[in-house]
Amino acid sequence: MLFNSIDFAIFLPIVFILYWFVANKNLKLQNLLIVAASYLFYGWWDWRFLSLIIFSTIIDYSVGRMLERKKNQINRKVLLWISILVNLGFLGFFKYYNFFLDNLVTAFNFLGHPINPQGLNIILPVGISFYTFQTLSYTIDVYKRKMKPTKDYIAFSAFVSFFPQLVAGPIERATNLLPQFYKKRTFEYSKSVDGIRQILWGLFKKVVIADNCAEYANLIFNNSGDYSGSTLVLGALFFTFQIYGDFSGYSDIAIGTSRLFGFNLMQNFNYPYFSRDIAEFWRRWHISLSTWFRDYLYIPLGGSRGGTWMKVRNTFIIFIVSGFWHGANWTFIVWGALNAVYFLPLLLTKKNRNNLDIVAQGKFLPPIKELLLMFLTFGLTVFAWVFFRANNIGHAISYISEILSPSLFTIPKFVSMEKAFMAIIFVVIFILIEWKGREEQFALASLGLKWRKPLRWTLYFMLAMTILLFGGSKQEFIYFQF
Amino acid sequence: MRKFIFKIIAFSLIIILCFFLVLSFADGYTDDWYIKFTTPRQESLILGTSRAAQGLKPDVFNTICNVNMFNFAFTITQSPYGKTYFNSIKNKIKRGNRAGVFILTIDPWSISSITENPNDSVNFRETSLCLGNTENVNVNPNFEYLINNLAGNYWEIIARKYVKGVKGSKFLHKDGWLEVSVPMDSAIVNKRINEKVNGYAQSSKHYHYSTLRMHYLKKTIDFLNNYGDVYLVRLPMHPRLMEIDNDLMPDFNDKFADLIPTTKGYFDMTSLNGEFSYTDGNHLHKSSSKIVSEKIAKWINAK
Numbered sequence: 001m002l003f004n005s006i007d008f009a010i011f012l013p014i015v016f017i018l019y020w021f022v023a024n025k026n027l028k029l030q031n032l033l034i035v036a037a038s039y040l041f042y043g044w045w046d047w048r049f050l051s052l053i054i055f056s057t058i059i060d061y062s063v064g065r066m067l068e069r070k071k072n073q074i075n076r077k078v079l080l081w082i083s084i085l086v087n088l089g090f091l092g093f094f095k096y097y098n099f100f101l102d103n104l105v106t107a108f109n110f111l112g113h114p115i116n117p118q119g120l121n122i123i124l125p126v127g128i129s130f131y132t133f134q135t136l137s138y139t140i141d142v143y144k145r146k147m148k149p150t151k152d153y154i155a156f157s158a159f160v161s162f163f164p165q166l167v168a169g170p171i172e173r174a175t176n177l178l179p180q181f182y183k184k185r186t187f188e189y190s191k192s193v194d195g196i197r198q199i200l201w202g203l204f205k206k207v208v209i210a211d212n213c214a215e216y217a218n219l220i221f222n223n224s225g226d227y228s229g230s231t232l233v234l235g236a237l238f239f240t241f242q243i244y245g246d247f248s249g250y251s252d253i254a255i256g257t258s259r260l261f262g263f264n265l266m267q268n269f270n271y272p273y274f275s276r277d278i279a280e281f282w283r284r285w286h287i288s289l290s291t292w293f294r295d296y297l298y299i300p301l302g303g304s305r306g307g308t309w310m311k312v313r314n315t316f317i318i319f320i321v322s323g324f325w326h327g328a329n330w331t332f333i334v335w336g337a338l339n340a341v342y343f344l345p346l347l348l349t350k351k352n353r354n355n356l357d358i359v360a361q362g363k364f365l366p367p368i369k370e371l372l373l374m375f376l377t378f379g380l381t382v383f384a385w386v387f388f389r390a391n392n393i394g395h396a397i398s399y400i401s402e403i404l405s406p407s408l409f410t411i412p413k414f415v416s417m418e419k420a421f422m423a424i425i426f427v428v429i430f431i432l433i434e435w436k437g438r439e440e441q442f443a444l445a446s447l448g449l450k451w452r453k454p455l456r457w458t459l460y461f462m463l464a465m466t467i468l469l470f471g472g473s474k475q476e477f478i479y480f481q482f
Numbered sequence: 483m484r485k486f487i488f489k490i491i492a493f494s495l496i497i498i499l500c501f502f503l504v505l506s507f508a509d510g511y512t513d514d515w516y517i518k519f520t521t522p523r524q525e526s527l528i529l530g531t532s533r534a535a536q537g538l539k540p541d542v543f544n545t546i547c548n549v550n551m552f553n554f555a556f557t558i559t560q561s562p563y564g565k566t567y568f569n570s571i572k573n574k575i576k577r578g579n580r581a582g583v584f585i586l587t588i589d590p591w592s593i594s595s596i597t598e599n600p601n602d603s604v605n606f607r608e609t610s611l612c613l614g615n616t617e618n619v620n621v622n623p624n625f626e627y628l629i630n631n632l633a634g635n636y637w638e639i640i641a642r643k644y645v646k647g648v649k650g651s652k653f654l655h656k657d658g659w660l661e662v663s664v665p666m667d668s669a670i671v672n673k674r675i676n677e678k679v680n681g682y683a684q685s686s687k688h689y690h691y692s693t694l695r696m697h698y699l700k701k702t703i704d705f706l707n708n709y710g711d712v713y714l715v716r717l718p719m720h721p722r723l724m725e726i727d728n729d730l731m732p733d734f735n736d737k738f739a740d741l742i743p744t745t746k747g748y749f750d751m752t753s754l755n756g757e758f759s760y761t762d763g764n765h766l767h768k769s770s771s772k773i774v775s776e777k778i779a780k781w782i783n784a785k
Contacts, residue, residue: 020483187483196490457493464497469504469637 038163064149099328127167138174155181170288185262195259202252210245211472229408279352530587546779553658582710590731600692675763720763
């Protein structure tokens with residue numbers, strides 16, 4: 001089920017009413033309702049893959065229980081590895097099987113021993129990368145004794161399958177989300193209103209910004225050979241806002257929806273395009289994944305402790321794995337490696353934690369230096385997105401080559417340019433609202449709160465009508481494929 | 483909780499009402515097909531692809547043949563003969579008497595498929611387009627059509643209606659005729675013809691004759707014979723497009739040998755190709771549409 005579909009617009013109020021009016025007196029019943037609703041939400045796409053979620057849930061719940069009983073460290077390690085192998089095994093099979101096979105064939109061909117194995121027609125289960133990482137965080141935390149394993153199977157199932165964040169995050173930690181299923185939730189008016197505002201803003205980001213930008217990003221990337229360098233720059237910019245609007249929009253809708261049910265999810269995006277260096281960008285982009293890799297991969301590898309070589313190695317590992325997590329394609333790996341290259345100078349010169357504050361906090365405009373740094377970081381990010389969006393490495397290289405040609409200095413030109421102008425206007429308005437709200441959890445959090453009621457409601461009305469009337473043609477959420 | 487629910491419901495209702503209010507402004511400027519889904523059931527129909535949608539004027543038939551003609555032709559993507567088009571025709575036809583006149587325009591494209599297997603009806607493109615996704619073809623305003631087919635462009639309903647620059651060059655009349663007003667300077671026309679010829683030459687490589695589509699054309703004729711007289715017409719086109727049509731289906735007329743006796747007649751106008759003007763080689767200019775419609779109407783009257 002997509003957040004921006006009529007199905008979800010019917011599903012959400014029904015679950016909301018049942019949750020607060022029918023199941024409100026019994027915590028177990030509320031959790032059971034969440035599990036049922038989540039399975040319905042997921043099964044709407046393809047019910048067959050529900051079995052994967054249920055299997056993962058059973059494995060990690062059982063491993064957690066057994067970890068509590070086993071005192072022997074070797075036995076505990078074996079249990080941990082069972083969980084890791086099962087979860088990553090599913091992920092590896094469904095997501096990476098054909099990638100590895102293709103590369104194996106290429107390698108053998110290159111060595112002069114052609115092989116011809118049969119590829120499989122595998123459907124990638126939606127959200128597998130997200131819920132796999134979420135359940136893994138539980139097992140690892142239980143193994144490390146950071147948390148006690150749960151004895152409540154229903155609560156654990158609800159934690160694994162919680163529908164607002166099941167298919168595209170934020171990837172919640174068991175330490176944050178699971179305890180919320182143990183406590184009785186009470187309806188809070190202000191929290192729910194906040195939730196609705198965040199959903200509204202998320203829909204605006206997804207439907208108006210991402211879907212409109214997607215139309216032109218797809219047009220330009222899919223026909224990049226026909227366009228000048230300046231048009232290709234525009235295409236990369238459209239994709240830059242598409243992916244941000246798409247993914248952070250989804251996160252906003254997920255967080256807002258969770259609030260309606262009394263839950264608090266972690267912030268997943270913190271205005272990344274206003275970052276002053278790449279390290280800051282990665283503290284603000286897909287925070288739940290970055291921190292996951294930091295805690296479960298980077299730190300266990302030694303983090304930034306040790307010598308220069310160790311730092312370089314760990315940085316490359318974490319960025320390349322992060323890139324590979326996004327998809328089974330060399331483009332994602334190069335995208336990850338490129339970000340490692342951006343990040344390393346900051347790490348090695350110990351400048352990676354220079355910008356921990358909010359840019360131009362309490363001010364309307366940033367100082368010139370910070371503005372220039374923001375533009376530079378934004379430019380580097382846009383450049384890296386070309387690899388992320390391109391169909392393959394060759395495509396990315398030819399795309400960039402054309403950008404670096406004299407045609408960069410021509411006027412951009414592509415079909416339906418007049419219509420694209422409207423998308424650009426929306427992006428500009430969007431940037432201004434995001435800039436104004438950059439000190440908040442989401443840009444609309446405080447916008448209009450001090451205004452008179454009619455004016456505030458007019459703002460909500462305008463936003464809702466813009467979503468309905470100006471939404472681009474419906475596109476799948478990009479991160480569903482990850 | 484009550485306050486919250488009340489506010490949400492009130493807000494949603496206002497938004498939904500305003501949204502549907504905007505949709506209700508849809509008209510002939512909205513897109514090339516909307517109006518065809520908003521009129522009541524029709525007694526007489528023009529059927530076929532975009533050649534007929536732009537090339538045949540119902541008002542001319544009304545005057546000459548004394549009928550109430552409606553143009554229910556779309557494009558080669560949307561309305562090749564097949565189950566989808568057949569079902570829509572069934573929904574559009576006014577039943578009860580046998581007073582109708584049905585002009586079925588035919589060309590190689592409308593009985594061919596772009597799918598690898600030309601009879602692979604599951605993958606026929608039209609199934610997911612307007613004729614396939616709109617069950618109700620006789621209601622005004624047709625929200626089902628607008629929601630299924632205009633997603634992402636609802637603002638254009640207002641813009642196309644009131645903003646001059648956005649209006650575009652097309653207007654769909656209430657009788658279903660799509661009027662196209664484009665500059666006709668020879669240089670521009672030649673450019674459009676070249677583009678169209680190149681496009682069709684490329685497309686023709688992927689099109690294959692479909693016995694299933696032919697079967698549905700027969701079925702459509704048999705069905706319409708219950709409600710009036712059926713005429714088959716092959717519309718004129720620019721000679722360069724004619725070459726592509728001939729390449730695609732050299733035995734085009736032979737394929738209809740068995741079908742013609744089940745109708746009131748077949749009028750092949752391609753011998754007159756050179757007599758008319760075309761906007762892009764494939765479609766008649768509106769001045770020629772009138773003349774072609776008159777010729778067909780007179781031919782029908784003479785039958």
